[in-house]
Amino acid sequence: MIRMTKDELLASFDSEIACLLEARALLTGTGSSPVKVAGSARKKHTIGAESRAKIAAARRKRWAAQKKVAGSKVSEGVFRVRGKIPKFK
Numbered sequence: 001m002i003r004m005t006k007d008e009l010l011a012s013f014d015s016e017i018a019c020l021l022e023a024r025a026l027l028t029g030t031g032s033s034p035v036k037v038a039g040s041a042r043k044k045h046t047i048g049a050e051s052r053a054k055i056a057a058a059r060r061k062r063w064a065a066q067k068k069v070a071g072s073k074v075s076e077g078v079f080r081v082r083g084k085i086p087k088f089k
Helices: 008-030 050-073
Strands: none
Touching: none
């Protein structure tokens, strides 16, 4: 049987506790120095100028079609001129 002094026993416990806390921090991802996996950062997707131009043209085409349909219909007798309701005489 090995005899240890009280101070040696406490130092041994502190060492074990420190090792266990470090292992727990590594497993849970918390702590002062989390482990990062190399290459896990995702690349930011960017759209080229040509693709942006195509999207803008398609958007303008959709808006023009919507305005054309909205301009041909008169909904429930309300006439709107530049967002205002005109006064009737």
